[in-house]
Amino acid sequence: MKFVFIIAGVLISVLTIAAGLIYVERRLLALFQDRLGPNRVGPFGLLQVIADMIKIFFKEDWIPPFADKAVFVMAPGILIATILLTFAVIPFADNFIVLDSNIGLLFFLGNSSLGVYSIVLGGWASNNKYSLLGSIRASAQMLTYEVFMGLSLVGVIMMADSFSLRDIVEAQRGGWFVIPQFVGFVIFFIAGIAETHRTPFDIPEADGELVAGYHSEYSGMKFGMFFVGEYMGVTLISALIATLFFGGWLGPSFLPPAFWFFLKTAFFICMFILIRASLPRPRYDQLMELGWKVLLPLVLLNILITGGVLIYTHSL
Amino acid sequence: MLSILRSIWYTFLHAFHKRETQGYPEKLPYLPPRYRGRIILSRDSDGNERCVACNLCAAVCPVDCIALQAANDENGRRYPEFFRINFSRCIYCGFCEEACPTYAIQLIPDFEMGEYDRQNMVYEKEHLLISGEGKYHGYNFYNVAGVDMGVKGTGKGENEEAPVDLKNLIH
Secondary structure: OHHHHHHHHHHHHHHHHHHHHHHHHHHHHHHHOOOOOOOOOOHHHOOHHHHHHHHHHOOOOOOOOOOOHHHHHHHHHHHHHHHHHHHHHOOOEOOEOOOOOOOHHHHHHHHHHHHHHHHHHHHHHHOOHHHHHHHHHHHHHHHHHHHHHHHHOHHHHHHHOOOOHHHHHHHHHOOOOOOOOHHHHHHHHHHHHHHOOOHHHOOOOOOOOOOOHHHOOOOHHHHHHHHHHHHHHHHHHHHHHHHHHOOOOOOOOOOOHHHHHHHHHHHHHHHHHHHHHHOOOOOHHHHHHHHHHHHHHHHHHHHHHHHHHHHHHHHO | OHHHHHHHHHHHHHHHOOOOOOOOOOOOOOOOOOOOOOEEEOEOOOOOEOOOOOOHHHHHOOOOOEEEEEEEOOOOOEEEEEEEEEOOOOOOOOHHHHHOOOOOEEEOOOOOOOOOOHHHHEEOHHHHEOOOOOOOOOOOHHHHOOOOOOOOOOOOOOOOOOOOOOOOOOO
16 A cells, blocks of 8 residues: 555656646746746746646647657657656655665666657657657767766766665765766766756757757647656656765755755756756757767766776775 | 856856846836827917827828818817827827927827727827826917917017017107
8 A cells, every 4th residue: 555655656746846847947947037937827826837737738639640640649658658667766765665676777777768769759750851850869869878878877886886776875874976976977967968858958859940859740738748758857867866966865854854855856957947048059069079079988987987996995 | 168167157146136027017117208108189388289280290100190180260270170099000109299399299108008999099189188288388389489379469479579560660
């Protein structure tokens, strides 16, 4: 019974946070751009979320006649499913975790690789030049950044000696991994932005060039699923950064552990939005160059140094 | 690399800047006295219409939104029989105010003219005419002009001397 409660709790909180982020992002972007943001619907505009949901549910859900219907309908579902599955291995608190898997981190990396299918298939099934261009870009970008997203976590895995996210948090009782693994943290953050294709790396969408990229042809709630999927991705990466580098639920005991976890996650969600507000989109070749020529050597160096230090300290 | 961090920091600092947006219906914006908004027709200090129906405003109007018809009252003074401004066409350029020789037509700081029916944007003379003098107090065209239109007698105007009696040798 407790198991069901945990699943329901995780599901409801993740979906609520993802929907609420639509409002939070608009308010924060307004804050950074000297505006007010949505403040008309309800107190502080909080009911804007509900208004947006009602709107998107009642929009016409149109499938283009030239599209590959089955794949077109399936694509947004894959995105939501892979991200929601990943939340299963994230420890919200000491015993608040759906699946305490000993390969939790690999499960996350595998799922985020599967998430690429959603975008590639969505663009392919749309049968539209811009959508296809968007999904080609997305596949190249996500494969590139997947490589060192995994590699940037190797340092953490070596230090915690485990793939289980719960063990990784427990290993941080002595000190957060962000200090010894600062390079790993920065690269994971950059790769996380690219994985969720948020604004500095929103090249698959690139509304200046590709209409809306891979979801140009999507409307109604199918578009809404891509939209909410993006926010769930942001929440996921933020939760992972908090777990892997900032001690997850660990914190002074005057607040409950789950609260510390949410506080750290919320901080990184705000960082995502701040970065979106401040940085322009790089050119496609610049993105690839940064990935292969700068970040990949850097992350390999990080693994080398971490490994060397660990062998040295163990041999003492 | 440093410039990226710096621009993120500067963007963050904008959170503490003054807001550019104003909460409009609750907090009304400051409009300067010379703001070009809704058009009115003013009266002179005696309470008579200032407009002399010279048609200069209608002629200068770039979008032809002013229509009027001149008429004469019992003293021979010209006044507009009707005066109609179509505010759905008006571009609030203020040319009519500049063209007006009698300060009759004036633009005032008011822009809240939303209507549900387009026909309600057409203002007739009774909607345009106000009871006061608007921006220019104490000015009366016929007190300065030379012609007698029942406002002043001959030679009684401002900056005007009494007419010379040609048959009197003393002058």
